[in-house]
Amino acid sequence: MKKMPVLFLGHGSPMNIVLENAFTNSLxxxxxxxxxxxxxxxxxxxxxxxxTYITTGRVPEIIYDFYGFPQELYDVTYPCPGVLDQIEKYSDVFKNAAIEYDDQRGIDHAGWAVLKHMYPNGDIPVMELSLDYKKTPQEHYELGRKLAPLREQGVLIIGSGNIVHNLRMVDWNLDAKPYEWAVKFDDIVKKYIIEQNHEKLIAYKNLGQDGVLSIPTNEHYLPMLYSLGLQEENEKIIFSYEGFQNASISMRGFLISE
Incomplete structure (x- = not known):
């Protein structure tokens, strides 16, 4: 079997769950x-x-982990199956990466909000990986590399976050003009992704004030390091979407494939 591609997706506002726009069309x-x-x-x-944990429930609960949005978002369902029946296929990979199982936790909107557009039938088993807040960026990147055998087994790995994600400076107009610092940081990250200069991206704290503003907390940035950790030397990058929402959120996404 040809190994599966890897994705990084910016997921942005929960409103994307119910909107049709250039971003959701790309999904x-x-x-x-x-x-x-x-x-x-x-x-x-x-x-x-x-x-670090992986969800292993047979029918994972859909988590509406957002507040103050229109009721129509909470009416959306995504009844995807979990991976309990096939988890043994992947157990060696998870054991090698010291990943523990959680059979109670559901799938949050970093997962189902993008999958709703990609696979609307909800018929593909979904598991979600947590972020260990004690790990360094380098350790997150290395953990991503340990997931590589899953690609050979037909698993699509998706890092879901945002390269630029500053809710303190968000403009609630979805189509607001992005801040100059946000555009500059998104551009420098794009440059290093193209160059496959992962060291610079791991050491993002050295990328200046634009980086400080773009990553006030790193939980939305780290999923990208997992995706990059899975890139082989001969694999290419295709940007599946480029753009901003709410002035301070980069929606950039990319595809890694042979």
Whole structure:
């Protein structure tokens, strides 16, 4: 079997769940053009833990981890199956990476909000990976590398976060003009992604004041390091979407493939 591609997706505002726009259309396109996965693993910006966990429930609960949005968002469902029945296929990978199981935790909107557009039938098993808040960026990157065998087993790995994510400076107009610092930081990250200069991206704290403003907390940035950790030397990058929402959120996404 040809190994599955890897994605990083900016997920942005929960409003994208119910909107049709250039970003959500890019997700629909991905779902139609990617090889059909046997399972999906989402590295979530919205699940931080002590230690690293993977969801293993048979029917994971859908978590509405956002507040103050229109009722129509809470009426959306995504009844995807979990991976309990096939978890043994991946157990060696998870054991090698010191990943523990959580059969109670559901799938948050870092996962289902993008999958709703990509795979609207909700018929592909989904598991979600947490972020260990004690790990360094380098350790997160290295953990991503340990997930590589899953690609050979038909698992689509998706890092779901945002390269630029500053809610303290958000403009609630979805189409607001992005801040200059946000654009500059997104551009420098794009440059290093193209150059496959992962060291610079791991050491993001050295990227100046634009980086400080773009990453006030790193939980939305870290899923990208998992995706980059899975890139082989000969694999190419295709940007599946470029743009901003709410002035301070980069929606950049990319695809890694042979």
């Amino acid at each position: 629909v396109k991905l779902g139609k053009t990617l090889p059909l996965p046997k399972a999906i693993l989402v590295v979530s910006a919205h699940w931080q833990t002590k230690g």
